[in-house]
Amino acid sequence: MTYAERSYVNQDDESCQSWQVTVPATSANLGCAFDCGGLALKLYLKTSYTPSRSSDSLTLEYHGRAPDRIPLDDSNLVLSSFRYACAHLGRAVPEGHIQVESDIPVGVGLGSSAAAVIAGLVLGVRCCGADVPAGELLRWAEEIEGHVDNAAAAYHGGLVLALCNNIDQVVTLKTTFPDHIKLVVVTPSVTVPTHEARRVLPKAYERADVLHTLQRTALLAATCFSGKFELFPELFDDRLHQPYRQQLAPGIAESLRFRHEGLLGIAISGSGSSVIAMTVANESQIAECLQKIFALKEVQTEALITSADNRGSVVTCIGKAANAIGETNAVGEKR
Numbered sequence: 001m002t003y004a005e006r007s008y009v010n011q012d013d014e015s016c017q018s019w020q021v022t023v024p025a026t027s028a029n030l031g032c033a034f035d036c037g038g039l040a041l042k043l044y045l046k047t048s049y050t051p052s053r054s055s056d057s058l059t060l061e062y063h064g065r066a067p068d069r070i071p072l073d074d075s076n077l078v079l080s081s082f083r084y085a086c087a088h089l090g091r092a093v094p095e096g097h098i099q100v101e102s103d104i105p106v107g108v109g110l111g112s113s114a115a116a117v118i119a120g121l122v123l124g125v126r127c128c129g130a131d132v133p134a135g136e137l138l139r140w141a142e143e144i145e146g147h148v149d150n151a152a153a154a155y156h157g158g159l160v161l162a163l164c165n166n167i168d169q170v171v172t173l174k175t176t177f178p179d180h181i182k183l184v185v186v187t188p189s190v191t192v193p194t195h196e197a198r199r200v201l202p203k204a205y206e207r208a209d210v211l212h213t214l215q216r217t218a219l220l221a222a223t224c225f226s227g228k229f230e231l232f233p234e235l236f237d238d239r240l241h242q243p244y245r246q247q248l249a250p251g252i253a254e255s256l257r258f259r260h261e262g263l264l265g266i267a268i269s270g271s272g273s274s275v276i277a278m279t280v281a282n283e284s285q286i287a288e289c290l291q292k293i294f295a296l297k298e299v300q301t302e303a304l305i306t307s308a309d310n311r312g313s314v315v316t317c318i319g320k321a322a323n324a325i326g327e328t329n330a331v332g333e334k335r
């Protein structure tokens with residue numbers, strides 16, 4: 001599916017110069033779906049571009065979580081991804097201002113980097129007036145940030161499985177994730193750098209461990225893409241990455257062993273340090289219990305009870321050609 005084939009609320013794009021892109025947070029791996037599965041969450045990064053009549057450069061400002069960890073120069077992922085899209089489309093980088101607002105915690109396995117990359121790429125594509133196939137845009141995202149499972153879920157929304165290794169174009173498949181399954185995300189104050197989470201993984205695995213995880217990945221895909229969503233805790237029991245990463249933050253190992261009525265499954269979110277629980281009942285109690293597990297390890301946490309985002313990245317025209325900074329008007333929305 002190409003970007004141009006997404007549904008439009010407003011078709012009058014040629015006169016639009018100011019755009020806003022909203023991208024969801026994501027939880028990748030989901031236990032057994034290591035480096036191939038991701039789920040979009042109702043937690044968002046928003047970024048907008050407004051042309052400027054008075055500036056000969058592209059500037060950026062940020063409001064949101066962990067502002068001390070977000071650079072405002074060309075190393076910013078939104079800005080660098082915006083420039084990347086323009087370069088690959090053979091267009092000059094437009095002058096103007098990019099504003100970023102994010103509610104996504106940084107460095108805790110909730111796809112903040114992937115959201116920034118997708119936002120920058122989609123914003124750049126729209127400002128260039130181009131259409132880019134989803135597979136090509138996601139390959140760009142992989143080249144920039146390397147996590148196509150997060151990026152695919154952030155772009156498409158819902159539950160997404162992605163194929164990117166040893167193939168020319170990224171191939172993805174999405175299914176809508178049911179609203180009645182509530183997602184409990186518990187985020188410790190301890191961060192886990194992605195390079196550290198990669199470093200602890202072994203270079204080779206026992207066949208039994210691969211088979212153990214492969215069986216669960218196949219069943220997870222089958223039950224979700226058939227629409228049954230018959231989930232249970234043992235389905236998320238992975239032997240490829242969680243046994244190694246659970247030691248990177250106190251409380252994760254105990255959280256993965258936690259069981260409660262209404263709990264369908266629990267996994268490390270991305271490479272950590274957050275954990276994500278899927279529930280059909282008692283979500284508040286489950287959140288409290290998980291927070292207590294971390295508290296016993298003297299680790300402070302935040303808990304969020306939410307559900308899946310099934311829309312993915314959403315683009316809105318916020319200013320027509322006559323407008324510039326300070327003169328925007330809402331026009332329409334496209335996906």
